[in-house]
Amino acid sequence: MISFSRYLPILSWGRHYDRSALSNDMVAAVIVTIMLIPQSLAYALLAGLPPEAGIYASIAPIMLYAIFGTSRALAVGPVAVVSLLTASAIGQVAEAGTAGYAIAALTLAGVSGVFLLLLGVFRLGFLANFLSHPVIAGFITASGILIATSQLKHILGVSAHGHTLPEMLGSLLAHLDQINWITVVIGTSATGFLFWVRGNLKPLLKGLGAGPLLTDLVAKSGPVAAVVATTLAVWAFGLDQAGVSVVGSVPQSLPPLTLPGLSPDLISALLVPAILISVIGFVESISVAQTLAAKKRQRVDPDQELIGLGAANLGAAFTGGFPVTGGFSRSIVNFDAGAETPAAGIYTAIGLAIASFALTPLVFYLPQATLAATIIVAVLSLVDFSILKKTWGYARADFTAVVSTILLTLGMGVEVGVASGVAISILLHLYKTSRPHVAEVGLVPGTQHFRNVKRHAVETSPHVLSLRVDESLYFVNARFLETLVQSRVTTGCDIKDVVLMFSAVNEVDFSALESLEAINLRLIDMGVGLHLSEVKGPVMDRLQRTHFIDELNGDVFLSQFDAWTHLMSAKPTAR
Incomplete structure (x- = not known):
């Protein structure tokens, strides 16, 4: 049972599931x-897919994650950044609105799922650490700007295109003569209302004495209220005949069984985008999952999370969806609403399944401008320019990485x-470690x-040079130490x-070993002894497998003080 529980966490938390957890999970x-219905439709629109694809991508993936995932509060489904990446990737291999476009989305989800599963099975979750936080923050900020800009065409009711910020802005300016002012009124009103709901409705309800549960329910229903109001307005006044773009007919059915494209050419074309989407999605998901788990002293297994997200993406690939991951906003809502177990996700999937079967006719007159407003309000919370000030004051290299990522994403596209x-993350690491302190x-x-002579009043000797190496030694920085000595x-x-x-020093690779040998030989020629102190066990074990210790023109000391005492016994000190 233990081995099965490791790969099927549902067997672990399911054994202790009780009526209290059921009640809390149902409320969440x-x-x-309620939050996901308009959001799912909106993210399908962002990905360039039919609106029902957003609902489909929020049903089977949530259930599969509940079985294989380890987070008690993570809510899996379409998210803004991954939807944008999806549109960018499949837009290069198929034309939006065609059957090939939908198949490419399924294939992208399938390839992402397989890649994530392989990472999880081989326990390679650490690879996501190659993306530094400043770079991730810069990319998400730039993506938020791109996503919000891409939705302005729906707010204005114009035809525009582009994958980069200059392309989008240029296309919008070129089509300003097509502006539909009724659409503008609907879009700006919905945007303003949603911003007001996000910032002011909850404090207002609390001031009126509403309980926390009712407050959360009403506040999170803001997008639904915007959807209902604008849909009724379009239907009642026939605004679709006045040029207002609407969602139109949405199939009234449960998620269909679908098959991703198996063409080698299609898979090879989507392989790199799928890997990038997987890495970005996993980083976003694991960050949210670990943050929420820490609040309840729970544990999240990154490698099992890879398996859970891989299964979720495979589920999307075979049920008419597109790539998914753990969403920040919906996970926070799920957590704050009291979700205790992943069963809350299963109940959410059931609710969405009912909606896809029974409520889709009601969104025929839903304006696309309202969905665009939902996306804009959601993604602008991702834009965080404070990271520029923080990195500028702390580390200019990190600031350069953030700015470069933002500018490259805005100017050349998300991929x-x-x-x-x-x-940049890898180069930043190599740069920092190439010149160790x-x-x-x-x-x-x-x-x-023993302390730094530049920071403290310490005893030194003109005959002894003591150097503390504050970094592991490997091929990138080996010559630096050689040159310094x-x-x-x-x-x-x-x-x-x-x-x-x-x-x-936690590691000495072969290149660094050769540099140490070169330092030793040069010092021998100069008549200078080379000694080591405070060498860690694993490092010493590796050094002892070579001839270096035997050929060392000096000794290896347990502590720096032992080295100092031994060398000073024959040499005078000076301040």
């Missing part, structure tokens, strides 16, 4: 379902933005502690011994 499911974000240290008087031990100086303090 009602609130999230280039994601790819460049990964590359190496401090000359001395003895703090009256103690056995060479520059400090020059002809005519009084240094007779060099001590490398390895207290912060």
